[in-house]
Each structure stands twice: as structure tokens, then as C-alpha cells.
Amino acid sequence: MPSTGKQLEFDRQLDLLQIKQFRRTGDMEVLGDLYQKYMHLVYGVCLKYLKNRSDAQDAVISIFEKLTIDAIRQEIGHFKNWLFVVTKNYCLMEIRKRSADEAKFSNWQEDEKQIMELCIEMHPLDESAKLSDALQDCITRLKDEQKDCINLFYFKKKCYREVGKMLHIEEKAVKSSIQNAKRNLKICLERKHE
Amino acid sequence: MSEKVKHNEQLEGIFKYLNDSMSNTERYDFERDLERDPFTYEAFDGLSQLKRSEIESDLLALDVISGKKKKTNKALKWISVAAVFIALISGTFYLYENFDSFNFRTAKNIDKNIPEKINEPLAFKKEVPKIVPVDTTRIMLAGVDSNSATQQPVPSKYGNTVASNTLTSGDKPGMKDSAKKRAIFKTPADVVPMMASKKTEESVAEIVSVAADDQTQAAPAAEADKLLHEEIATKEEAVKRLGANADPEPLGGSALYKTYLDKNVKYPASVEKPQRETVRVRFKISKTGVPTNIQVEKSPGEAFTNEAIRLIQNGPRWSPEIKDGIPVEGEVSVKITFKP
Numbered sequence: 111m112p113s114t115g116k117q118l119e120f121d122r123q124l125d126l127l128q129i130k131q132f133r134r135t136g137d138m139e140v141l142g143d144l145y146q147k148y149m150h151l152v153y154g155v156c157l158k159y160l161k162n163r164s165d166a167q168d169a170v171i172s173i174f175e176k177l178t179i180d181a182i183r184q185e186i187g188h189f190k191n192w193l194f195v196v197t198k199n200y201c202l203m204e205i206r207k208r209s210a211d212e213a214k215f216s217n218w219q220e221d222e223k224q225i226m227e228l229c230i231e232m233h234p235l236d237e238s239a240k241l242s243d244a245l246q247d248c249i250t251r252l253k254d255e256q257k258d259c260i261n262l263f264y265f266k267k268k269c270y271r272e273v274g275k276m277l278h279i280e281e282k283a284v285k286s287s288i289q290n291a292k293r294n295l296k297i298c299l300e301r302k303h304e
Numbered sequence: 305m306s307e308k309v310k311h312n313e314q315l316e317g318i319f320k321y322l323n324d325s326m327s328n329t330e331r332y333d334f335e336r337d338l339e340r341d342p343f344t345y346e347a348f349d350g351l352s353q354l355k356r357s358e359i360e361s362d363l364l365a366l367d368v369i370s371g372k373k374k375k376t377n378k379a380l381k382w383i384s385v386a387a388v389f390i391a392l393i394s395g396t397f398y399l400y401e402n403f404d405s406f407n408f409r410t411a412k413n414i415d416k417n418i419p420e421k422i423n424e425p426l427a428f429k430k431e432v433p434k435i436v437p438v439d440t441t442r443i444m445l446a447g448v449d450s451n452s453a454t455q456q457p458v459p460s461k462y463g464n465t466v467a468s469n470t471l472t473s474g475d476k477p478g479m480k481d482s483a484k485k486r487a488i489f490k491t492p493a494d495v496v497p498m499m500a501s502k503k504t505e506e507s508v509a510e511i512v513s514v515a516a517d518d519q520t521q522a523a524p525a526a527e528a529d530k531l532l533h534e535e536i537a538t539k540e541e542a543v544k545r546l547g548a549n550a551d552p553e554p555l556g557g558s559a560l561y562k563t564y565l566d567k568n569v570k571y572p573a574s575v576e577k578p579q580r581e582t583v584r585v586r587f588k589i590s591k592t593g594v595p596t597n598i599q600v601e602k603s604p605g606e607a608f609t610n611e612a613i614r615l616i617q618n619g620p621r622w623s624p625e626i627k628d629g630i631p632v633e634g635e636v637s638v639k640i641t642f643k644p
Contacts, residue, residue: 124563127556131620139618150315150363154347157354163362166350170366194343236340263339269331288339 125189133182141181145174148190152197159201173200233292234299235264248298256291259284315363318348319356550626552589552634554619564619571642572607578644583612585638591631593621601637612640 125144132140145152152173156166173196186192234245241249249260255277262273263284270284277284320326321334338345351359554561571578587598595616603609616638625634 120563123556123560124567127560127564127620130555134621143618146367147312148343149366150312150318150351150359151343151347153359153363153366154350155343157350158346159350163354163358167362167366190343194346197343198346232340263335267329267332267336269328269335271331272328292339 122188122190126186129181129186129189138178141178142174144189145177148193152193155194155197156201159198160204165204169200169204173197176200233296235260235292235295244299244302245295248295248302251298252291252294255279256287256294259287260291263288314344315359318351319359322352322356550623552593552622552625552636554622555593556620561620565615565638565640568615568618569640569642570611571644572605572611574607575605575644580644581608581642583608583640583642585612585616585640586635587616587638589622589624589634589636591624591633593624593631595619595622608642611642615640 128140128144131137132144149170153166153170156169156173157163160166160169176196177193180196184192234242249257252260258277259273262268262276263270268276270281273284274281279287317334321331326334338348354362554564556564581604582602583600583604584602585598586601587595590596598613598616600609600612603612622636624631626632
């Protein structure tokens with residue numbers, strides 16, 4: 111089921127209500143219920159970064175503990191996005207703890223900046239069906255493979271697998287092409303605004 | 305618990321996608337949602353490394369842990385509520401019994417001695433520190449609530465006290481107009497001599513004589529008490545003049561409350577022939593906005609009743625009924641629809 115903007119807004123409001131209730135009563139069950147709703151996502155992200163099941167499970171618990179404090183201290187406008195930032199930051203910190211490697215350290219730091227941006231705004235491509243002229247122009251400037259992927263996925267509504275078959279590339283390559291294209295589009299749009 | 309994991313639509317979608325049992329359009333919708341939501345996108349990257357059974361058992365294990373947490377928390381909460389309640393009752397009792405034996409001046413003079421006296425191994429030592437904070441908080445709450453023509457939520461640091469209020473304010477409706485009276489009867493200064501009175505006459509005489517030396521120190525405390533009473537009185541006056549009236553309403557509004565009910569209602573698993581059912585419950589909204597005294601008006605069975613009560617109890621708090629600007633106990637009736 112494709113999630114509509116209305117639904118998303120409703121979920122957001124419902125989450126905020128639960129946060130408010132938790133702040134008012136300090137009832138862990140309320141926060142637990144809320145966390146439970148997104149636990150599979152938190153676990154998934156932890157799996158991706160920590161790369162093993164037991165570490166990821168520990169992380170899910172630690173993040174919940176962190177939440178019990180941070181949910182009161184911090185201002186939360188959008189719980190799901192906020193939880194994503196908290197989760198990802200937690201994982202990056204864990205990785206940082208694991209390796210004292212300086213080079214990796216600086217790499218991750220850069221990555222962290224990216225998350226914050228990623229969360230605050232949706233990509234213009236995903237935001238609305240109508241494309242701005244600037245965005246359309248940026249699409250024409252993309253590399254061929256990226257352009258094809260964007261066109262087939264976003265406008266012809268073909269799934270990754272179909273796109274892959276049509277362009278004779280692997281499904282994974284389609285996915286990363288779309289990601290790279292989106293990043294390039296963002297850079298291109300930012301340049302235009304300057 | 306396993307039901308909970310299964311009921312997660314999004315997770316179900318992920319399994320279906322990984323299992324390759326989606327049509328191309330379904331696949332597309334799923335992928336489009338992923339692109340839109342970076343959180344799910346990355347989570348999918350992680351989850352797709354595991355098998356379905358692994359994911360399910362891991363999430364279940366995590367659920368058990370948070371479930372344990374919940375239980376101990378609940379137990380702790382009830383113990384603290386009970387302790388506060390007992391302390392409150394016994395405090396009121398002592399106060400009632402010994403009220404005449406001391407005059408106010410002596411009472412307030414002793415005030416400064418509280419900290420030292422508490423440390424003595426009195427039989428009811430534990431009750432002393434509890435009564436004092438609870439009662440002052442109650443006075444504070446009275447101030448906050450009477451202000452709630454604007455219906456502000458109670459500050460969270462009073463979390464536990466609010467819970468205990470559910471018990472007390474519910475069964476003492478007569479107290480509602482007498483925040484002032486309450487304040488006079490239950491200020492720390494007044495409770496303490498009653499504690500002391502439990503000791504022998506001699507030791508009381510001792511306390512009083514010690515206290516007499518401390519008279520100068522005691523004065524500011526009495527002054528602060530007086531100021532607090534005045535502040536509450538003026539606040540109540542101000543709200544009264546506004547003369548606002550309002551019916552009880554769930555915080556966040558009725559529409560959101562309905563969504564909360566619809567989203568969280570769990571159809572009882574024990575029912576043999578699941579069909580659409582409705583339960584109607586009537587309950588009181590205390591002055592502090594807590595649903596109490598839940599009574600069932602119409603229900604097809606006990607399982608439904610219990611679920612309805614669970615929903616109301618775990619649900620959002622309410623804004624209390626406001627009469628002439630003063631929060632009073634109100635009553636509401638709610639219908640809950642169960643869909644199989």
C-alpha cells in the first residue's frame with residue numbers, strides 16, 4: 111500500500127501524542143508501545159551498520175534506554191525521523207568505538223552530516239508528482255544510465271527488476287544508480303539556487 | 305507477543321518482497337515507499353541480509369526484553385502508588401485525632417525541626433517524608449488545575465503524584481471547593497506535630513522546648529506557607545471570574561482519540577466466531593483528567609470488556625470538565641468498535 115501524505119501526517123501526530131503522554135506520565139509502557147512500532151526498522155538499520163545479529167540486538171536495547179532519557183530532554187517534531195537519526199548516530203558511534211582508525215573516523219563524520227540532511231527534508235523527486243523546471247533540467251544532465259533508471263522508475267513506474275532487465279544490468283546496480291542519481295540531482299539543484 | 309510481530313504490516317510487506325511473492329506493480333509500490341523513506345530504506349538493507357525466521361525470532365527476543373521491563377515498571381508504580389496512599393491515609397488519621405491538642409503557633413515552631421526528627425527511628429518514620437511532598441504537590445496541582453481554563457497538561461515531574469491522585473481525588477469529591485482548607489490542614493507544619501504526638505508526652509515537651517529556641521528561624525517558613533495560600537486563593541479567584549465551562553475532552557481532540565481507539569484495539573483471540581462488535585463504556589474523568597471508575601454499559605463478553613478497559617486506561621488523558629472555571633469530576637461515555 112503506497113503511503114499517502116495524509117496517512118503519514120496522521121501517524122506523525124499519533125506518535126507525538128504518545129510522546130506527550132509519556133512525558134506527562136513517565137509511563138514506560140507508552141514509550142515501549144511506540145518503540146515497538148518501529149523496532150524492526152531500528153533493528154534493520156543496526157544490522158546494516160553493525161553487521162551482526164547479537165550486536166544489533168544489543169543496540170536496539172541500548173537505543174531504547176537512550177530514548178527514555180532523550181524523549182524528555184529533546185524537542186521532537188517528527189518521532190520517526192528523529193528515531194532514525196538517533197539510531198544511525200548510535201551505530202556510527204559504535205563503529206567509531208570499534209576502530210581507532212583515523213581515516214575511517216573522518217569518513218564516518220562526513221557521513222553523519224549527510225544523515226541530518228537526509229532526515230530533515232524529503233528528496234524533491236519523492237516529494238511531489240509535479241517536477242520543477244530546475245529539477246527537469248537537472249535530470250537531463252545526468253549520466254545516461256542514471257537518467258534511464260530515474261525515468262523508468264519514477265515516470266514509467268517500473269520496479270527495480272524490470273528496470274534491470276530493460277537496461278541489462280543487475281537489480282543492485284539499479285538501486286545504487288537511483289541513489290547516486292538522487293544525490294547528483296540534489297547537488298545540481300543546490301548549485302542552481304546559488 | 306508473536307501476534308504483535310505478525311501484525312506489523314510493514315514487516316509483512318518486507319517479507320513478502322524478499323520472498324518474491326509480489327507482482328511487479330506491488331514491487332514497484334514497495335520500492336517507491338522505500339525511496340520515499342530513508343529509515344525504511346536502510347532498515348531494509350539490514351533486514352534483507354537475514355532469513356525471515358531469523359528476523360522473527362530476533363524481534364521476538366527483543367520484545368520479551370521490553371516486556372519484562374514493562375512488568376517491573378508496572379509493579380514499581382503500583383507499589384509506590386500504594387505506599388503514597390497508605391501514607392496519606394495514616395497522615396490524615398493522625399491529623400484528625402490529634403488536631404485539638406496543639407495550637408498553630410507551636411506547630412509552626414516545630415517546623416524547622418523536621419529534618420532532625422525524621423532521622424530518629426520512629427515507627428512511622430518512613431511516612432513523614434512522603435506525606436510532606438505529596439501534600440504540597442497537591443496544593444500545587446490544585447493551582448495548576450484551576451488554571452486549566454486553558455487546559456494545560458500537568459507537568460511531567462509530578463508523574464507519580466498524578467497517579468496517586470487518581471485514587472484519592474476520585475473518592476473525595478467533597479474536597480473540590482476547599483483547596484484552601486486542604487492547604488491549612490495538610491501543610492508540612494501541621495502534619496509534623498501529629499507525628500510527634502505519637503511519642504510520649506515528655507519527648508513532645510522536649511521538642512517544643514527545643515523549638516522555642518528556634519523561633520526566629522521558623523518564621524520564614526510560616527511566611528512562605530502564607531504566601532503559597534494567598535497565591536492559590538488569587539489564582540482560583542481569577543479563574544472563577546472567567547467563569548469558563550467545558551465538557552471533558554480527550555487531549556489531542558476527539559478525532560485523534562477515535563484514531564487511537566481504532567488503531568490500538570485488539571480483537572480478542574479467544575472468540576470463536578469473530579464478527580463486528582461494539583462495546584459501550586461509561587467512565588468518570590477526574591479533576592486531573594484521569595479516566596476512573598470505568599463501567600460497562602454494553603458488551604458482548606468479558607474479553608471485549610477487558611480490552612475496552614485496557615484501551616481507556618492506557619489511552620490519552622483528558623481535559624477535565626470545567627464548571628465556572630474550576631475543574632470538577634465529569635462523566636463521559638465512549639463506544640468502541642471491534643472489527644475481526
